[in-house]
Amino acid sequence: MALVTEKAAKKLYDHPLHHDHEAENILIKETDQVVNGSEALILSLIEEEVDTIFGYPGGAIMPIYDALFHYREQLNHVLVRHEQGATHAAEGYAQMAKKPGVCFATSGPGATNLVTGIADAMLDSVPIVCITGQVAEPYLGTDAFQETDVMSLAMPITKWCYQVANPDEIPYIIAKAFYIARTGRPGPVLVDITKDAQMKDMSAPFTYEKRKQIKGYKPARAPREGDIAQAVELLNNAERPFLFAGHGILLSEAQEELKAFVEKSGIPVASTLLGLSAFPSEHPLYVGMLGMHGNYGPNILTNQADVIIAVGMRFDDRVTGNLERYAKQAKVIHIDIDHAEISKNVPATVGIIADAKAALVELTSHVKEKAYEAWLNEFAKCHEEEYQKVIQNDFTAEGECIKMGEVVRMLSEKTNGEGVVVADVGQHQMASARYSKFNKTDSWLTSGGLGTMGYALPSALGAKMGAPDRDVYAIIGDGCFQMTIQELGTIAQSGQPVKIIIMNNNYLGMVRQWQELFFDNRYSFVELTNPDFITIAKGFGIEGHQCNHADDLSASLDTLINSEQSYLLEVMVEKETNVFPMVPSGAGVDQIRLE
Structure with a gap:
């Protein structure tokens, strides 16, 4: 890589899109030859020090995947089983690696499958950069095969989104995307690239400038x-x-x-x-x-x-x-x-x-x-009042069914509060939040603002890849697990040792709790007939076992913790239990219930 000539820099940065460019801060790099838009994207990601991408190929993004093939030694691509898994994995990676996570998807259903994860990242302020393929520019607006107006979908759930139809725009737009995603209040951005922009050559040798500022965008300021x-x-x-x-x-x-x-x-x-x-x-x-x-x-x-x-x-x-x-x-x-x-x-x-x-x-x-x-x-x-009325009852007494709080408490003790806990959404999430002890920072990931069922399994993989020296434990309910169960295949193929605990009560537990407390015990479509999770995991090549008795819980957790590979522990927990304390909907925080 060498400094670009003044003439080449002017040719690229005179594009109308670049009117907010600060010429005095130019530090531009170029290749020794002209590249097409797809290769420009890959080179831009390398300049942003990206090392991992979560994605799923398809027709409209195939030129980018072809370019990625030639850089597979520099960029690790993780093939997810569903595009939603790519966004959640990118979220987990971003939070542990302390830099934006990256995901790829094709147009149409590929792009729409990203939407849940993008919205999740927006509400929880997680920096991810989503790259989607799009139909060629002449076909935009014609209802072409797998065309979706992803810009209209993404606008309310991203910090910034942009559609690229000119390969010359790609380095600048990617630099801008990463800068916006990681600065100020972090969040997701999306760049949609038409197929012809991916395939056409740039008009000048590839150049790249990491952004240090953007005119009109002031992401942070010193306290007054x-x-x-x-x-x-x-x-x-x-x-x-x-x-x-x-x-x-x-x-x-x-x-x-x-x-x-x-x-x-x-x-x-x-x-x-x-x-x-x-x-x-x-x-x-x-x-x-x-x-x-x-x-x-x-x-x-x-x-x-x-x-x-x-x-x-x-x-x-x-x-x-x-x-x-x-x-x-x-x-x-x-x-x-x-x-x-x-x-x-x-x-x-x-x-x-x-x-x-x-x-x-x-x-x-x-x-x-x-x-x-x-x-x-x-x-x-x-705290003493809560202990007497709630906390001691959340732990398993001799002869009782296993309680969620006991599983979390025991896991936390055995790991000395130093593992990374990735919780899905529901009763198990609240038990994990209440009874996990954190002796090490950056040890908790969950879906907060959106409350996305299915978040934990792919996010735990991303977290492990973002912090390979940390032990990662995904705590998931039986309902949540079936939302993204296919990502067991991603975990198995990646070879990453993710430890998975299913809290199985054969219910959508939190919904059932509300139906019990506020809808006169009318359990409307919340009981689950579940598959054999252990057999399914083994079908993907992940070992596991089921724990049915409190006496076996300690040894079961030891097996999970000591496994050098991914492992799935299914714990059959108390079927109809409620999570307290609880502030009922519409109540004040001083009206919190202990029972």
Whole structure:
């Protein structure tokens, strides 16, 4: 690769699309020959330091796959069994590798199959770059074979999307896509490339510039001194302060800054569902999880705090419950990189629009050292009440059916809270969130905002590939497992050792719980007649076994943990159990139920 000539650079970057290009920051690389659009895409991905792609080939993206064939030593392609699996795998990879995940799909049904995973990434702020093939430009709008208007589908569920019809655009657009995906509040982007743009040669030798800025797009800014000063004044005068740690802590890699701030300020910390593992579970200032099925104390005492500092979270309805009853007594300090989240749901007394790490550093340097023993004792009292009425009943007693909480508790103890837990959606998700102990950061992945059943199996594979030195455990319900069961084939073919636990109660458990509690026990289409999961796994080449008795659980988990290959453990859990505490729909957080 060599620096491009000024003439060649001008020829490429004079394209009308590039009017926001900052000429003074050009650092452009080129090949020694003209390449077609497909090869330009592959070279662009290499320049962005992509090493893994999750995808599924098809007619409209076949030229890209042909180009990929020649670079298979540099780019590892993982052949998923369904395009939704590609997006979830890219999500898991992105969160563990700390860089955008990449997925490929063809036009039409290939592109539409990405939609669920893209929406999931959008709501949970996960950076992924989706590349889709499209019919040739002359056929756009003609209802050609496998043509879908993917731009209209993608626009509301991506940070940015763009359709490429000129191969000269590809390097610039890919650089822009990666920059947008990973900066500011991260999220998914989609680039749709017509088949003729994939096949045509560029008009000049390949050039590439990594983006450092885009005109009109300001993804982050330093916290304003005045906002910091107001926040510090509130915190220093607080008697019952409370900190909410959200996903933004993990996205900004501000775990150490959070710990330093908390230990100096003495403020108790609760986590959102997606903020789990941002703060050590065993820390004396950690008081549990917020939300509909969170811990009793954090929910009840939200409505008694005088100052709430929310860091990297968006006051989702699963955290707030009824907004009319939510924290009306508290002054709220809201830190978020996305200005649209400030006061969107909960009015902020002080809004700090900044990266979580930068804001916490500034706050730590000014906040006073304090301790709140009486306030912390209130959390301890709530925890004891929850233990007596809920927690001890979530663990398996002698002679009882296996309970979900017991499976999670035992797994966490055996792995010393250092494994990566990837949970699907439902009762098992809440049990995993409540009873997993996190002694290592970046140890929790789940679908939060969209609540996507089928998320965990492909995401666990992506997580393992993004962090090959970590042990990854996918905890999945029997209903969720059948949403993406075909990705067992992807895991087997990849050779990655993913450990899978199915919590099987032969029900869509969370829906059944709601039908029991709020629909007079009318169980409407929630009971499952399940296949033999162990035989199916073995058909894919993955060993496993079923655990039916509590006495066998410990040994069964040892077998799973010690396996050097992927392994599937099916645990037959208590069939009709409910997850408590629970904030009923429409209730306030102080109306949380323990039974």
